[in-house]
Amino acid sequence: EVQLVESGGGLVQPGRSLRLSCAASGFTFHDYAMHWVRQVPGKGLEWVSGINLNGDNVGYADSVKGRFTISRDNAKNSLYLHMNSLRIEDTALYYCARDVGRYYDNAAYSTWGQGTLVTVSS
């Protein structure tokens, strides 16, 4: 079964850091680009970041550029999102998603995790 499981969310103060992880199983992880997408409860979807199959190219939404870093460890079938200088407006459910292809310049995500909630509050 193809599966993505996020972890690492929680309550954090503004300005602090957090690292999200996504464990992949049931498919050949290193064959696909991967993404992080977030959603404020009750609101729409926002793409956060994407990474190519081998990690050599990444992209970010302007809202997180310079603060968030996406990475992957293909040996561990894992995707990460390092979030620094967190702001109240970063509060959201963060989903890990698998692309249908190898490169992140795409908006077709065939598999999603259940999400991990990040709450930024003092």
Add this chain to the structure above:
Amino acid sequence: QSVLTQPPSASGTLGQRVTISCSGSSSNIGRHTVNWYQQLPGTAPRLLIYYNNQRASGVPDRFSGSKSGTSASLAISGLQSEDEADYYCAVWDDSLNGRAVFGGGTQLTVL
């Protein structure tokens, strides 16, 4: 405000055909393929249509997608109660160094 414009709501009766529109621009829909997602309450989004008109695995053929110019549409025929959900269009956008963008979402009600 979303780069892609969708109607906030749509409705239809059981068995009816409904369409949901998604309007963009030359930097996104005009250049790239469109994808559609369904999100049931309390669940993660599910890919329905990718590359404009390809149904994702397990998606019934009641769902279809099309694109023309800078607009796209999702059609649902033979509407069923379990189709009541939020629907999002998504596409790659070449502005701002490149990014994926989603429409604001359309809440579909089955009457």
